[in-house]
Amino acid sequence: MTAASLLTDDQGAASATWGELVTAALLGSTRRTPPGGTPAALLDAAAVETVRHRAGLLPAPAAARLAPAPEDSRPPLPAAAARRLTLLLAGRSGGAGAGGGRRGTTPDLAELLPQWLAAANEYGYRAPDAQLPDLLDAARARTDLRAETLEFAGPRALWLARLNPEWKFALRNGQPRQRAAGAAEQPAAAQPGFAPEAARRLWDEGLFSERVALLASLRRRDPAAGIALLAGTWSAERAEDRLMFLDSLRESLRPSDEEFLEQALSDRSRTVRATAAELLGTLPGSAFAARMAARARTYVTQDPLSTTPRIAVEAPHECDADMQRDGVAPKPPAGRGERAWWLGQLVEAAPLSAWREQFGGRGAREIVALPVADDWREDLHGAWCRAAVRQRDVEWARALVGHPTAPPAEGPGDAARLLAVLPEEERAAWAAGFIEAHGLSDAFRLLGVCAVPWSERLGRAVVDALEIARDAGSYPWSFSGVLGLAERCLAPVDAARLEPLAAVPDEPEGGSPGAGAYWAEAFQRLVATLRLRAEIRAELSGEAERAGEAERTREQTPSGDRTDRGESEHGPSGQ
Numbered sequence: 001m002t003a004a005s006l007l008t009d010d011q012g013a014a015s016a017t018w019g020e021l022v023t024a025a026l027l028g029s030t031r032r033t034p035p036g037g038t039p040a041a042l043l044d045a046a047a048v049e050t051v052r053h054r055a056g057l058l059p060a061p062a063a064a065r066l067a068p069a070p071e072d073s074r075p076p077l078p079a080a081a082a083r084r085l086t087l088l089l090a091g092r093s094g095g096a097g098a099g100g101g102r103r104g105t106t107p108d109l110a111e112l113l114p115q116w117l118a119a120a121n122e123y124g125y126r127a128p129d130a131q132l133p134d135l136l137d138a139a140r141a142r143t144d145l146r147a148e149t150l151e152f153a154g155p156r157a158l159w160l161a162r163l164n165p166e167w168k169f170a171l172r173n174g175q176p177r178q179r180a181a182g183a184a185e186q187p188a189a190a191q192p193g194f195a196p197e198a199a200r201r202l203w204d205e206g207l208f209s210e211r212v213a214l215l216a217s218l219r220r221r222d223p224a225a226g227i228a229l230l231a232g233t234w235s236a237e238r239a240e241d242r243l244m245f246l247d248s249l250r251e252s253l254r255p256s257d258e259e260f261l262e263q264a265l266s267d268r269s270r271t272v273r274a275t276a277a278e279l280l281g282t283l284p285g286s287a288f289a290a291r292m293a294a295r296a297r298t299y300v301t302q303d304p305l306s307t308t309p310r311i312a313v314e315a316p317h318e319c320d321a322d323m324q325r326d327g328v329a330p331k332p333p334a335g336r337g338e339r340a341w342w343l344g345q346l347v348e349a350a351p352l353s354a355w356r357e358q359f360g361g362r363g364a365r366e367i368v369a370l371p372v373a374d375d376w377r378e379d380l381h382g383a384w385c386r387a388a389v390r391q392r393d394v395e396w397a398r399a400l401v402g403h404p405t406a407p408p409a410e411g412p413g414d415a416a417r418l419l420a421v422l423p424e425e426e427r428a429a430w431a432a433g434f435i436e437a438h439g440l441s442d443a444f445r446l447l448g449v450c451a452v453p454w455s456e457r458l459g460r461a462v463v464d465a466l467e468i469a470r471d472a473g474s475y476p477w478s479f480s481g482v483l484g485l486a487e488r489c490l491a492p493v494d495a496a497r498l499e500p501l502a503a504v505p506d507e508p509e510g511g512s513p514g515a516g517a518y519w520a521e522a523f524q525r526l527v528a529t530l531r532l533r534a535e536i537r538a539e540l541s542g543e544a545e546r547a548g549e550a551e552r553t554r555e556q557t558p559s560g561d562r563t564d565r566g567e568s569e570h571g572p573s574g575q
Contacts, residue, residue, distance in 0.1 A: 018053070078539060104525065113138065115536075127154060132160055136149070136153065170209075172209060246276060246279065265277060289351045299316060300343075311380065323342070346383075348383045352387055364399040367399075401418040419449050427449065440462070447485050462490070466486070492531065502520055502527055
């Protein structure tokens with residue numbers, strides 16, 4: 001090829017438009033000769049065109065400078081705890097499961113991160129600035145981490161979340177909770193003494209999280225002003241926002257909210273109507289509660305024809321418009337009869353206090369013990385169970401959950417949800433009694449509602465049941481959920497008691513081949529996790545740093561000085 005032809009090819013490539021260059025690159029030189037004749041000429045032309053484009057750009061107006069990140073006055077993490085957080089965040093995606101279904105003896109760092117965050121928040125520490133992106137990424141991937149992460153990350157995380165669309169969940173999850181002194185501050189407009197105009201402006205223009213925080217603050221100081229603020233924009237709010245605003249009223253619900261909730265019963269969103277009905281059902285003196293009690297007592301009565309005390313049930317034959325307005329869904333789910341479905345909703349929404357008078361002054365335990373005519377017992381007791389959970393009624397929950405030694409199939413409802421209503425100590429004692437009587441087969445959800453760390457009796461019952469399962473020769477995978485809970489919920493002091501179980505046992509006759517080795521591995525992991533949890537607590541409390549400082553001081557002290565001090569304080573070693 002002559003120099004003249006090369007020059008002509010280069011000029012042809014240089015004269016091609018950016019679109020022609022891109023098209024040629026996408027098609028490839030084998031399908032079409034590129035501008036300039038060769039791939040190298042095409043790339044040279046693209047480089048020249050890129051420089052020409054950049055050189056021709058006009059300067060854009062400078063954007064407004066970002067406001068500085070807010071200060072976080074909480075104390076920083078101890079150095080050892082900060083290093084531990086780095087390890088936990090680095091290992092959060094490396095977990096391969098929980099409990100006995102996961103091979104290996106190394107603790108699952110991903111499952112320890114929630115406990116670490118909760119403990120750090122108990123001490124009132126602030127997150128290291130450099131870790132905020134990793135914390136927000138972790139919370140984006142796992143919704144169960146969000147509440148504790150946002151509290152720990154504080155106001156700077158919300159500031160940072162505005163700059164990354166992937167972290168927008170933080171802006172819709174509300175302000176960080178204020179558990180410790182110096183925790184993230186409320187929006188200025190939510191603070192006492194701030195001008196009402198500023199509060200109104202924040203309500204109209206603020207982020208959803210700021211609006212929720214403002215509503216909560218106003219509700220604490222002036223409940224009527226808070227509900228008036230919400231009512232003023234209620235019809236213009238999105239359905240999902242109306243639902244979340246209603247949910248935010250739960251903690252501070254009061255009788256004065258009844259009028260607003262009654263209006264919400266006519267909302268265009270079915271979920272909003274159902275939530276309003278649920279909230280009204282927790283106000284025993286409300287007109288809604290009286291309506292539901294009157295309906296329920298019409299259909300559930302003491303049988304006048306029976307010679308012994310007995311409950312008679314006559315379920316409703318229709319779901320009228322008034323019932324539907326009060327939240328009764330007319331269409332039952334598949335497999336449920338209409339009348340039983342309507343009856344269950346009425347009984348669930350009626351105040352439990354209404355039944356004492358209906359059944360001659362009997363208490364919850366006596367009412368639950370009454371026979372129910374015509375096979376309505378399961379439906380009636382199931383509705384009472386849901387009512388006890390909704391109304392947080394300890395007496396009824398205690399009566400309905402029954403004795404822990406009773407066969408699980410005889411329970412009227414969800415024992416785990418009923419247990420959650422009971423005090424912590426009673427909850428743990430019931431779960432321990434259940435496991436002692438029935439083993440672990442149906443215990444997973446019961447254990448999940450017990451306070452952490454588990455009580456001594458509950459921990460002993462779980463460990464004993466695991467040992468029995470191991471000695472029976474089964475594989476630990478059937479108990480992987482319980483083993484995972486044990487890693488997170490057993491008291492760390494139980495590690496020493498569990499050490500003997502970490503040895504490989506003799507295989508029982510007829511047992512599953514190799515099951516003993518798998519059990520030993522699971523117990524080794526359990527012991528290692530409990531010890532790691534103890535280390536985490538020591539790091540967060542500062543004990544680890546104090547112990548390290550004392551050790552460094554001891555090492556820096558000459559041995560002769562230590563010996564002299566020891567003899568002067570305690571006498572010669574031979575005495």
